[in-house]
Amino acid sequence: MKKIGFLSFGHWTPSPHSATRTAADTLLQSIDLAVAAEELGADGAYVRVHHFARQLASPFPLLAAMGAKTSRIELGTGVIDMRYENPLAMAENAGAADLIAGGRLQLGLSRGSPEQVVDGWRHFGFAPAEGESDADMGRRHAEVFLELLRGQGFARPNPRPMFxxxxGLLRLExxxxxxxxxIWWGSGSNATAVWAAQQGMNLQSSTLKDDETGEPFHVQQAAxxxxxHDAWKLAGHARMPRVSVSRSIFPLLDDRDRAYFGRGGKEQDQVGQLDEKTRAIFGRGYTAEPDKLVEQLRGDEAIAAADTLLLTIPNQLxxxxxxxxxxxxxxxxxxxxGWR
Known part of the structure; x- marks a missing residue:
């Protein structure tokens, strides 16, 4: 049995060929799709976060609205770039959205990925400390956020407060x-997966990771x-962790499916340079009639190893x-x- 949800990048473009032509379209349709997915029996509604782009960017108002309109489905992110986040403000926003949703948030975080602009986090008022990289800064913000979520008091109260x-010391409310x-960590390498386990975070692994061995994507992701899991066990955490993987999977059921996706084209892994230092491998997509899809997916070692599958959806359709x-x-x- 697996939890199955969708992951939306929330693209919008002012094109007559797009069903999401404005930011409002994307936001409102994301709420509607969460409602529809819950009615269909899906387990999760997840959104990407990209700044300076015609995509979803500010997750907490959206997650709160999704939470108010649904009752069962998990609501999450995949992922929030922590280089852009004030951990204290984020802890307040996340707490409010989670309470509205009745404790259904599943927040995926990350140190960040290639951006639309150069060093966009600087425009949000953040800069790495001396000797720190921007990735280090993102992980530091994440560690502060995790500590705040413990709910321990840390701020000295005013001796003459308004209320x-x-x-004792006060916590954020x-x-x-x-x-x-x-809380989940979006990991692009084996090393950061180990770090996530040490921090007691669940693991999100997408369709992109560092090409560390030259093996097929799903084999590297399973590793x-x-x-x-090995690092989690070594850390001695009391609870069992969760692991999600993302995939593009399109069953060809009718003429619309065949028109949109029947020509295929992404049935092989792709390798490329994520930046000047990082060779990355992009996992294949799956598009076929259901019986063929079943046989193809049986061989995906990473899906077999994960408890949660996030389906990337073409939201502009x-x-x-x-x-x-x-x-x-x-x-x-x-x-x-056997997933259901």
């Missing part, structure tokens, strides 16, 4: 109990998951079509693989 205070255990894709996988693919 009465509880005794609102605090949502249990959110600390629902990353094993490294995470609209809510109805994305719901159709999710339904097709839940009904025609997942049961045959």
């Amino acid at each position: 009465p205070n509880p005794p 609102p605090h949502s109990e249990g959110l600390r255990e629902r 990353q998951i094993r490294a995470f 609209g809510v109805d079509y994305c719901a159709h894709v999710i339904e097709g996988i839940l009904k025609h693919v997942a049961p045959a693989l």
Whole structure:
């Protein structure tokens, strides 16, 4: 059995060929798709966070709205770039959104990825400390955020406050109990997967990672998951961790599916330079009739090793079509693989 959800990048473009032509379209349709996915029996509604782009960017108002409109489905991010975040403000926003959602947030964080602009985090008022890289800064922000989610008091109260205070040092409010255990780290390498385990975070692994061995993507990703589990066990955490992987999977069920995706083109892994220092491998997509998809997916070692599968959806094709894709996988693919 696996939890199955969708992951939306929330693209929008002012084009007559797009069903999401404005930022408002993307935000409102994301809420509608979360509602539709819950009705279909999906387990999660996740959104990407990209700054300076015509995509979803500010997750907490959206997650709160999704939480108010749904009752069961998990609501998450994949991922929040921590280089841009004030951990204290983020802890307040996350606590509020989680309380509205009844404790259903699953927040994926990361140290960041290639951006639309040069050093965009500087425009948000952040800069690495001396001797620190921007990635180090992102991890430092994440560690502060995790500590705040423990809910321990740390701020000295005013002796003459406007309103009465509880005794002792004060914590940020609102605090949502249990959110600390629902934080994930978006890892692009084996080393950062180990670091995430040491920090007590769940693991998110997408369709992109460092090419560390030259093996097929799903084999390298499965090795990353094993490294995470080994490090988790060594760290001695009391609870069991969760692991998610992302995939583009499109069952060809009707003429629309064949028109949009029937020509294929992404059935092989791709290798390229993520930046001047990093060779990356991009995982293949899966597009075929359901019976063929089942056979292809049986061989994906990383999906087998994960407890959660996030389906990347073509959000610019609209809510109805994305719901159709999710339904097709839940009904025609997942049961045959034992995921349902």
